[in-house]
Amino acid sequence: MMFKIDGESLFREIKKRRIGKVVLQMPEGLKSHAVDLALFLEARGVNVTIYAEPCFGACDLYEGEGLLIHFGHSPIYGSRTPTLFYEVEDDYDFIPALSGTSSRLPKKLGLLTTVQHVKTIPKVKEFLEGRGYSVYIGKGKGRIRYPGQVLGCNFSAAKSVEKKVDAFLFLGSGMFHPIGVALATNKPVFRCYETIEEVTSEKESILKQRYGEIFRAGDGEKFGILTSKKGGQRRRKDASKIKGMFERAGKKALIVEMDALSEDKVASMGFDAFVMCACPRIAIDDSSLWKKPVLTVHEAEILLGKRKGYVLDEIP
Numbered sequence: 001m002m003f004k005i006d007g008e009s010l011f012r013e014i015k016k017r018r019i020g021k022v023v024l025q026m027p028e029g030l031k032s033h034a035v036d037l038a039l040f041l042e043a044r045g046v047n048v049t050i051y052a053e054p055c056f057g058a059c060d061l062y063e064g065e066g067l068l069i070h071f072g073h074s075p076i077y078g079s080r081t082p083t084l085f086y087e088v089e090d091d092y093d094f095i096p097a098l099s100g101t102s103s104r105l106p107k108k109l110g111l112l113t114t115v116q117h118v119k120t121i122p123k124v125k126e127f128l129e130g131r132g133y134s135v136y137i138g139k140g141k142g143r144i145r146y147p148g149q150v151l152g153c154n155f156s157a158a159k160s161v162e163k164k165v166d167a168f169l170f171l172g173s174g175m176f177h178p179i180g181v182a183l184a185t186n187k188p189v190f191r192c193y194e195t196i197e198e199v200t201s202e203k204e205s206i207l208k209q210r211y212g213e214i215f216r217a218g219d220g221e222k223f224g225i226l227t228s229k230k231g232g233q234r235r236r237k238d239a240s241k242i243k244g245m246f247e248r249a250g251k252k253a254l255i256v257e258m259d260a261l262s263e264d265k266v267a268s269m270g271f272d273a274f275v276m277c278a279c280p281r282i283a284i285d286d287s288s289l290w291k292k293p294v295l296t297v298h299e300a301e302i303l304l305g306k307r308k309g310y311v312l313d314e315i316p
């Protein structure tokens, strides 16, 4: 994995915007570049601040003075702070892994990836088609910017081609996104990174755990409906709707707003369970960090008898 940040071209972009002070905001995987880049820019007369709070997506932009340079994510929403999105390409080559083991894959494939690998999609498509595969690249909606791109909270690019494919092939490391594809669709999901592995079996254990959380929340009387101040995670309409649904079911429900969401901020308030009306993946991927059940919006609907069957909660 090799991320490329071109300091010279970034400096030219900063100069064009004529703002002397910049703030660098990076996800954890890029923070090791922050100091060298800041020193490079300061040597050219730019006043730099490194913003070090954890950042998991473009749903969470620094707001304040100066020009924000947000690294590693494509835009999701407009901020009051002038922002330059620097998406950061990863030049990882998927072809060696595909050359060795691609015969395991079904013949009709939907290709998916994250923003740092989207430029490699045409090359992988051509390679697979040359070996007799039919390859489909879905177009996403809303916060999705590129064909084939997925976010942890939006799998619309996968759903747009789901009926045409036998399986999805996700290009990239980590399980966060391919597990999301498995939960959002009804097709097998393979992940390609060094090797090819099927991740679909993980779906069953996650669904079992999610239904366990819904069951645990079933005894609750007081529900905290959690919202976030982060610009791309504001879901006040969903929060109001869920609050009303609990109240009509004879339960108590209150909206609680935070910046970063964690249980220690609400642990003493006496809620029996929570509903996550911010990043839906906090409920699913970080549930072990919460003692009380934390449901997604759709899981709360299942609890209240308003929905049958599991649907992954996504943000359009």
Ligand code: SF4
Pocket (backbone or CB within 6 Å): 056, 057, 058, 059, 060, 151, 152, 153, 154, 232, 233, 278, 279, 280, 281, 315
């Ligand atoms: S809301 Fe969650 S999944 Fe969506 S972009 Fe933000 S951090 Fe990622």
